[in-house]
Amino acid sequence: MKTINILFLISCITISCHSNQTEKEKKTDLVNTQLITKKDSLKGINKKNKNSSQCLCFDGIGSKKGNEPIHTFEFTNGKKIIVCGYLETESEDITISEFNIFDCETEKPLVEYGATRICKIVKKKDTLQINEYTNLPILKNFEWKLVKIGKQTITTKNNQFIISKIVPDLEKFQIDEVVAEKFLKNLKKGQGFGENWETEICFLEVLSLKGNEKAWNILKNYETFIGQETDGAIAETWKDAVSLVEWVKKYK
Structure with a gap:
């Protein structure tokens, strides 16, 4: 009888130990799961904060590294x-x-x-x-x-x-035809360029963009028409005007 009781007691202790070990493993797994979840959550927050942080300028045209962006x-x-x-x-x-x-x-x-x-x-x-x-x-x-x-x-x-x-993507605009005709009529071959050379070149550019072929012929042959070579700002303005008209015409 004593032998049976001893065996029964050992059996209970063994079952109890196994049961406690299982609960400990469960708690450990639960804690590990919570830690992993918390760690992943923090990773997500850090990543989000990093992405939402301000992006500053880098070295380039008109800006230096660290400048505030426009x-x-x-x-x-x-x-x-x-x-x-x-x-x-x-x-x-x-x-x-x-x-x-x-x-x-x-x-x-x-x-x-x-x-x-x-x-x-x-x-x-x-x-x-x-x-x-x-x-x-x-x-x-x-x-x-x-x-x-x-x-x-x-x-x-x-x-x-x-x-x-x-x-x-040329903006639509209107030009007074009477003014345009008078302007072209007043241009004289071989007259050279005067103090209003910029307005003259750029109004030829305007008329050329509107499809006026007479103005375009004068503009692209401007030096020949006025009988004088251009240089400096005048040459730059003229070449820019011709380039713009050619660019727009290319895509028509």
């Missing part, structure tokens, strides 16, 4: 880009010159525009559009106005940036 844009897939450069004006659109647009993740410039370029940055849905402008004498009495001449877009697809080419 603007930050975040696409629906979470990718961020920043605009760094010289801010001209800011209203509904951002008017800037001499700037880069950087990818926050790679720190690489996606596009860049030099000091002579004037652009407005607008966001349409999930696309950033860069509209390029130039000053032209299209108003009354040959007064100047910024006119849109081209555009470029940045969007994303499959987590990659898609950057378009810069293409002409």
Whole structure:
């Protein structure tokens, strides 16, 4: 009888020990699971904080590393880009010159525009559009106005940036035909260039953009027409005018 009781007691102790060991393992597993879950959760928070932290400018045209960006844009897939450069004006659109647009993740410039370029940055849905402008004498009495001449877009697809080419997107404007005819009539061959050379070249540019072939023939042969070689600012203005008209005509 004693033998049976002893065996029964040993059996109970053994079962109890196994039971306690199992509960300990369960608690250990539970603690480990909680630690892993907490660790993963912290990883997620840190990653989120890192992604949401401010992206500053990098070395580029019109900016130095660490400069505050003019603007930050975040696409629906979470990718961020920043605009760094010289801010001209800011209203509904951002008017800037001499700037880069950087990818926050790679720190690489996606596009860049030099000091002579004037652009407005607008966001349409999930696309950033860069509209390029130039000053032209299209108003009354040959007064100047910024006119849109081209555009470029940045969007994303499959987590990659898609950057378009810069293409002409000429703003529509009207020119008084009587004024245009009088202007062309007053131009004389071999007269050289006077103090209003810039208005003269750029109004020829305006008329050429409107499709006036007489103005275009004079503009592209300007030195021959006026009987004088250009240099410095005059040469630069003339060549820029011819290049713009040729660029717009190429895409028509």
